[in-house]
Amino acid sequence: NGTAIENFVCVIFNVSFMNCTWHVGRSVTEDTQYFLYWRPPKKEDVTECQDYIKDNHGRHTGCRFQNVAIENNAYFLVNGSSKLLLINSISDYIIVEKLTPPLNVTVNCTEASHRCSIWWQPPHTSHVKRKSCFKYEIVIENK
Numbered sequence: 002n003g004t005a006i007e008n009f010v011c012v013i014f015n016v017s018f019m020n021c022t023w024h025v026g027r028s029v030t031e032d033t034q035y036f037l038y039w040r041p042p043k044k045e046d047v048t049e050c051q052d053y054i055k056d057n058h059g060r061h062t063g064c065r066f067q068n069v070a071i072e073n074n075a076y077f078l079v080n081g082s083s084k085l086l087l088i089n090s091i092s093d094y095i096i097v098e099k100l101t102p103p104l105n106v107t108v109n110c111t112e113a114s115h116r117c118s119i120w121w122q123p124p125h126t127s128h129v130k131r132k133s134c135f136k137y138e139i140v141i142e143n144k
Contacts, residue, residue, distance in 0.1 A: 003028030004088045006035060006079050015101060022063035023079060033083040035061045040076045
């Protein structure tokens with residue numbers, strides 16, 4: 002009915018900071034307020050956001066988390082309240098992680114074979130345990 006939030010996404014920065022944001026439903030009244038709850042997997046306790054991001058009307062449109070550890074998955078729920086409307090809840094989400102660059106990049110080139118070997122230490126992540134989940138793009142400039 003147009004009251005549920007739209008475009009819910011969580012972005013993790015530097016492993017331990019996460020911002021979750023959403024757009025207010027198309028058909029909500031000005032008194033509508035949204036509340037974000039989350040629960041790590043295998044835990045029973047649900048936590049409400051402690052640091053909401055607000056729009057010009059004072060409505061919650063996101064949440065800032067500090068010192069989070071998202072391992073494998075987390076469960077999110079955004080509930081809404083209004084005096085005039087029944088607000089739909091949403092529990093779908095997308096998590097994106099902004100990684101720091103790889104560390105200790107090493108290049109070893111041999112002139113005789115015209116080949117180079119490049120290796121690096123992968124960045125630390127909050128929830129991806131397998132190194133095969135990453136894709137790196139290398140640009141080589143010859144000066």
